[in-house]
Amino acid sequence: MPKYFILKMSKENSDNVCEEKVFDQLFRSFSEELHKVLYYKYGADNDPLDIVQEAFSTLWDNCAKVTLEKARGYLYTIANNKMLNVISRRKTVLNYASQYNGSVTSNQTPQYVLESKEFDHKLKTVLESLTEDQRVTLMMNRVEGKRHKEIAEILGISTKAVEKRIYKALSIIEEQLGKKI
Amino acid sequence: MKDQERILQYLNGSLSAKEKEEFMKTEDYQFIDQVTQSLQAFKAPTLNTEEALTTLKNRQSKQAKAVEFSLWNNAWKVAASIVIVAAALWFLYPKSSTEQFVASHEQQTEWILPDASKVVLNKHSELSYSEEEWEKSRNLQLTGEAYFEVEKGSQFTVTTTSGIVTVLGTRFTVNSRENYYEVTCYEGTVAVTTTDPKNKDTKTILAKGEQVRWVNDRVQRNTVRAVHPSWESGFSDFEEVPFYFVIKEFERQYDVTVEYPESEAERLFTGSFHNEDFNSALKAITIPLSLEFQTKGNSVTLSK
Structure with missing residues (x-):
């Protein structure tokens, strides 16, 4: 037994998740990304930040069992499970960003302003009616500016699946809104 | 939307400047552009990472204390074990006053030596070296099978009951089992001396891709095309x-x-x-x- 211990000590010096430094680094690298994914997937009303905290807390409790390479995937699995275990999960609601004042710039006609406000409002409804997977892929691409491959990596799906979802989401938006513009 | 392929390329930012210019003239673009602009309204709030990390730590502080306590308990056990093992080794090897680190495990294990040389131990194999003397001579004792990637430096020696392998910097495996001794060189050159009385003091030099094997005292030389031992994969x-x-x-x-x-x-x-x-x-x-x-x-x- 002590032999094995020595072996482990010499092997894991910088990639041990149980080390506070390593764990903090993980938190700094992935908490924001995880928060975004949860926010777009489940909406603002399901406390994505709380789930992020809980996922990292679980990672810390199980740090000895999770390798550094597996940590990211582990966090996503835990967070998703926790979200799905919340019995009273709320309908997905996306809030307008507080600093946002509509897709309006100064030199636009009142008619355009009115139309685009209406567009935004309808878009909110459509967005909330998309499936979680469609919504998170669309938002990660269009709002967070992530490439298909990055999204695939984050969600653990293929690039093809990412493309399918984004395209489907846009088609639905077009179907519901497009023709009225 | 019409041209799915184009749209996806645009969304991924993989259109060339010229293609993009073309695409911007289409209706597809106008639609996507409007949606993209409107979607910005639903951007997720920015997370204050440092604040969130502090909150997490405060939340865990109670738990952490409990964890620390049990680690502390275990630290004593581990320290005690090390002392016992060290003492046992000291008594077992009264002539050498050096401590030895022994690696043995039921699984393949990778180990980095103090000089950054890499060792992969196959199952049921043990490797030890004297920590004190390591600086002067890189000398290892092996029971079982191991693969080595040796960093350049002073002479590197692997001693087994069946023979001794000396190298300067190379990659090779030594497999020393009962009535079986095999050395394979994957890179560089190694010298093998066997303890077999009949072949005693004959030095076998292996170049890249060469293998020597003693099975029941019969010598066999082979060539190997692999660049890594098969058991490692x-x-x-x-x-x-x-x-x-x-x-x-x-x-x-x-x-x-x-x-x-x-x-x-x-x-x-x-x-x-x-x-x-x-x-x-x-x-x-x-x-x-x-x-x-x-x-x-x-x-x-x-x-x-």
């Missing part, structure tokens, strides 16, 4: 090796005991078996010799 590989040795390796890999007809022991086996898939491995060692197998718990019986 999960296979046990054999070329004209007596069947009993193949069985021994099988027993080590799967922790089973195998009974087989005496008459098969010396037959030569060429082939490989998987180290993680018991059933396919069993087939791999029986079909070539037209043997039947029966398994019962931890024992396997082979018959003609």
